[in-house]
């Protein structure tokens with residue numbers, strides 16, 4: 001498990017610049033519906049375009065040397081949308097990560113990971129995402145984490161349930177519980193904390209996304225709707241990140 005950032009917090013001698021590599025970028029893909037509306041199209045048109053952008057975005061991230069990218073595609077709260085829209089999102093997710101497309105993830109050395117609840121999505125979504133995970137298991141170019149039916153509250157509930165069960169069964173002592181152990185039980189156990197969190201679509205909130213993993217993330221908000229988010233917009237976000245002073249609660253030597 002890579003928790004370098006948290007470990008390095010304890011090394012006071014290290015200079016802040018040591019902590020500046022951009023390993024993990026997380027993106028809240030927002031604005032699909034409004035993008036479609038401004039084109040007088042149904043919201044689903046925006047979702048289709050939004051899903052279709054994923055692959056190229058990951059390739060671009062890989063070219064930038066980013067090692068992990070996490071994309072928020074469907075939240076535990078999105079079930080409260082109209083049935084038709086939810087149905088479309090499920091169908092399209094299963095389509096975009098299907099048999100036909102999985103080869104391009106494999107061939108481009110993308111390791112695919114699904115973070116989120118696995119018990120509530122339709123079987124076809126579960127099959128598609130799990131097959132892609134298996135198919136790309138040995139890849140190491142970039143890790144793509146798709147957050148689908150993901151929410152930090154639900155993720156934390158699972159962690160608490162697991163740790164309390166271990167306590168009950170005497171596999172764990174209360175004093176063994178520390179942040180590292182909590183982190184190792186998150187869906188993102190194989191992912192270091194977020195360095196840069198981007199949200200498209202103009203809202204400035206986290207919406208229950210990677211709350212613990214983003215404790216020290218640099219936040220970047222853009223009004224651009226996700227379907228319009230281009231390489232130049234991504235580069236602007238990276239540029240902004242490069243100019244941030246990440247102190248992690250410390251002061252410069």
Ligand code: IPE
Nearest residue numbers: 029030031032033034035073
């Ligand atoms: C983000 O776009 C995609 C999902 C949450 C599935 P939205 O659907 O939230 O689009 P807006 O915010 O209504 O424009």
Ligand code: MG
Nearest residue numbers: 030031032201
């Ligand atoms: Mg939205």
